[in-house]
Amino acid sequence: MATRGHGAQSSEKSAYIEDLFEREHRIYTRMAQIAHSCKLLWKIIVPTVGLLALGGHFFSTISWRSHTPVSDIPIIYSQVNASNYTCVPGQDCWPFSSDWSQFNQSIHGSLRSTTPWAIPCYNGNSSDSCHKVATSYGDPIARTSQYGAMEFLDWETCGQANCLLDSLKPSSPVSGDCSLGRLSTYHVEARNAKDISATLDFARQRGIRLSIKNTGHDYLGRSNSANSLAIWTHNMKETKYHKTFQPQGCRTNYENIGEIGAGIQAQEAWTFFERLGMLVTVGAVSSVGLAGGYGQGGGHGPLGPKYGLMVDQAVEFDVVTADGKLHTINECTDADLFWAMRGGGGGNYAVLTSYKFQLHPAVPINVYSFRADFPKPKGPLDITQSKVHRDILTALANNQTQFADHGLAGYNFVLKDHIVSLQILPSDDVEAIKGITAQWRNFLDDYPGLDIGESKYYSFKTFSEWHDFTETPAISRNGPVGLGIMVAGRLIPRELFSTNDNVGQLVDAVLTAMQFSYTNKGLGSAQLYATGPSNQRDNSKTGLNPAWRDTLWHIVMGAAWTSTTPPNVRTQIQNTVSASVQPFKALTPGGGCYMNEADWQEENWQQTFFGENYDRLLAVKKRYDPTGLFNCWKCVGWTGYDE
Numbered sequence: 001m002a003t004r005g006h007g008a009q010s011s012e013k014s015a016y017i018e019d020l021f022e023r024e025h026r027i028y029t030r031m032a033q034i035a036h037s038c039k040l041l042w043k044i045i046v047p048t049v050g051l052l053a054l055g056g057h058f059f060s061t062i063s064w065r066s067h068t069p070v071s072d073i074p075i076i077y078s079q080v081n082a083s084n085y086t087c088v089p090g091q092d093c094w095p096f097s098s099d100w101s102q103f104n105q106s107i108h109g110s111l112r113s114t115t116p117w118a119i120p121c122y123n124g125n126s127s128d129s130c131h132k133v134a135t136s137y138g139d140p141i142a143r144t145s146q147y148g149a150m151e152f153l154d155w156e157t158c159g160q161a162n163c164l165l166d167s168l169k170p171s172s173p174v175s176g177d178c179s180l181g182r183l184s185t186y187h188v189e190a191r192n193a194k195d196i197s198a199t200l201d202f203a204r205q206r207g208i209r210l211s212i213k214n215t216g217h218d219y220l221g222r223s224n225s226a227n228s229l230a231i232w233t234h235n236m237k238e239t240k241y242h243k244t245f246q247p248q249g250c251r252t253n254y255e256n257i258g259e260i261g262a263g264i265q266a267q268e269a270w271t272f273f274e275r276l277g278m279l280v281t282v283g284a285v286s287s288v289g290l291a292g293g294y295g296q297g298g299g300h301g302p303l304g305p306k307y308g309l310m311v312d313q314a315v316e317f318d319v320v321t322a323d324g325k326l327h328t329i330n331e332c333t334d335a336d337l338f339w340a341m342r343g344g345g346g347g348n349y350a351v352l353t354s355y356k357f358q359l360h361p362a363v364p365i366n367v368y369s370f371r372a373d374f375p376k377p378k379g380p381l382d383i384t385q386s387k388v389h390r391d392i393l394t395a396l397a398n399n400q401t402q403f404a405d406h407g408l409a410g411y412n413f414v415l416k417d418h419i420v421s422l423q424i425l426p427s428d429d430v431e432a433i434k435g436i437t438a439q440w441r442n443f444l445d446d447y448p449g450l451d452i453g454e455s456k457y458y459s460f461k462t463f464s465e466w467h468d469f470t471e472t473p474a475i476s477r478n479g480p481v482g483l484g485i486m487v488a489g490r491l492i493p494r495e496l497f498s499t500n501d502n503v504g505q506l507v508d509a510v511l512t513a514m515q516f517s518y519t520n521k522g523l524g525s526a527q528l529y530a531t532g533p534s535n536q537r538d539n540s541k542t543g544l545n546p547a548w549r550d551t552l553w554h555i556v557m558g559a560a561w562t563s564t565t566p567p568n569v570r571t572q573i574q575n576t577v578s579a580s581v582q583p584f585k586a587l588t589p590g591g592g593c594y595m596n597e598a599d600w601q602e603e604n605w606q607q608t609f610f611g612e613n614y615d616r617l618l619a620v621k622k623r624y625d626p627t628g629l630f631n632c633w634k635c636v637g638w639t640g641y642d643e
């Protein structure tokens with residue numbers, strides 16, 4: 001198989017394409033049997049193997065809950081209908097090759113049959129094309145420029161079907177069959193809203209499952225789906241700056257508005273607007289898309305405490321709704337849809353083609369950077385009993401409220417044997433950060449037994465300089481790709497930082513979670529992000545989970561697997577990640593987590609991902625997408641385990 005599907009102008013070309021589609025039709029007919037129900041497969045495997053694998057530790061998870069007055073009983077939400085879009089290759093409903101060919105012509109040759117990225121290596125590993133894949137297998141940007149690769153192997157895999165290289169030694173020979181796994185059957189390399197409109201019409205009329213992919217960073221695999229027709233927005237890169245801007249139908253005048261196409265990635269955005277003296281509320285990693293899952297589901301980053309999340313910056317979107325129609329939406333034209341797409345999650349209400357948002361005049365990015373190795377424990381490590389972990393976490397939590405109130409963002413990576421902690425203040429006053437962090441810095445510098453690698457202030461003139469700094473190996477903690485990654489998270493409210501007793505409980509929970517992860521094949525680390533909208537408390541304009549507005553720490557627990565990890569170990573790792581957030585759930589009954597950095601197995605997902613906005617989001621969803629054409633995993637209105 002090779003990438004194909006370009007415009008069939010001549011009849012010769014057209015016959016060639018029909019022949020290819022016919023051949024692929026036969027291949028996919030066979031593959032459909034394997035590729036159907038990927039997550040359903042996991043769903044069956046996980047509880048049976050997982051509980052056995054976790055053994056006694058699973059029961060200690062249960063006991064965290066029973067000792068605590070937890071009331072996170074799942075809320076019963078109104079039922080949605082089963083999916084209308086279930087037609088898969090091999091069924092009578094699946095379009096003939098001539099239909100695909102006609103559709104391809106209607107979108108000027110932008111239809112592609114999906115080819116797994118690693119396919120050249122399944123014919124031996126000596127070809128140039130295989131070498132190219134192998135050498136960039138762990139490169140996040142290279143992955144995002146392929147439709148046939150996701151950032152994480154989890155979502156290239158369906159049961160036993162996949163097309164993977166060895167994550168740690170990608171140039172090693174591979175054996176077996178290369179198959180699509182969970183990748184879509186066909187995809188459209190969308191260039192404009194018209195391509196998207198035609199694709200929605202085709203999928204809707206044929207009853208085919210639809211998926212939307214931008215970069216493929218999604219931790220819940222919501223940007224692809226086996227047997228689907230995908231819209232790939234990667235090439236929609238138009239970028240503009242508006243000195244002044246008035247949204248259609250509104251009276252409000254804005255200054256310094258950025259406009260980006262759906263495929264723009266974080267680094268492309270900050271590079272473009274930096275030249276104009278402007279900052280963009282991007283996240284931590286250059287390859288993440290801005291307008292897709294990030295810009296519709298939340299979008300936290302180093303500018304979050306000062307300016308808010310990405311969704312807080314949105315002033316207008318251009319979208320294509322499920323009926324194939326193009327709209328410009330904002331709070332004056334389609335207030336409900338705009339509200340839902342500002343925080344209610346990507347992939348679910350309409351396809352966004354252009355995102356217009358508030359920029360911020362550039363100021364220096366001032367940073368206090370601290371790194372240290374912990375003293376070696378005497379005897380085996382028990383993180384729950386580690387004084388150095390407890391003392392440092394307590395000091396950080398005691399400072400967190402004032403850090404947030406001053407607009408400081410924090411990236412804190414606490415590991416079993418060391419810590420990396422960055423406090424960030426975007427400000428013209430480059431000295432201000434020193435006063436705000438003085439107590440924290442003095443505590444760390446004076447703490448006995450720490451092997452301090454760095455305790456230093458920086459002032460970066462540009463966002464690019466700040467980002468280069470975060471990529472230095474000693475600091476860099478984000479972004480390994482080309483392997484499997486599971487995460488789970490929890491939003492920690494302000495109140496838990498307000499008294500010594502509450503801080504004590506919070507620190508206990510972090511230590512317990514880390515120890516559980518450490519002893520059960522997880523990473524044994526906790527990521528404490530203080531990058532939320534701590535100074536933007538009003539949630540009335542966004543469909544975001546209200547829990548975000550009260551959040552000081554967004555805690556993420558994670559673990560990784562590679563393509564050589566046996567399935568039972570992978571299941572064990574997944575269950576460790578899911579269980580490791582239980583101490584935080586117990587502390588925050590009825591609370592939430594960030595839907596984009598969440599456990600894909602989350603059971604109580606409506607409450608946890610969307611909070612009290614769920615029912616209103618569902619009403620908007622039903623109004624704009626009454627047949628459920630957009631149907632992604634644990635998105636609002638998701639129809640259940642029928643993938």
Ligand SMILES: Cc1cc2nc3c(=O)[nH]c(=O)nc-3n(C[C@H](O)[C@H](O)[C@H](O)COP(=O)(O)OP(=O)(O)OC[C@H]3O[C@@H](n4cnc5c(N)ncnc54)[C@H](O)[C@@H]3O)c2cc1C
Binds near residue numbers: 285287291597
């Ligand atoms: C290494 C890494 C670092 C991260 N860092 C951060 C961070 O600092 N801050 C943060 O907030 N999050 C972060 N995330 C999480 C990130 O926000 C999500 O992965 C998000 O889903 C990425 O959006 P995307 O559009 O790039 O990805 P995709 O996987 O392509 O899409 C995600 C979702 O958006 C939908 N979608 C995509 N494009 C469109 C569109 N045009 N219209 C409608 N729906 C669309 C997809 O269908 C899917 O449901 C990180 C993730 C990773 C893997």
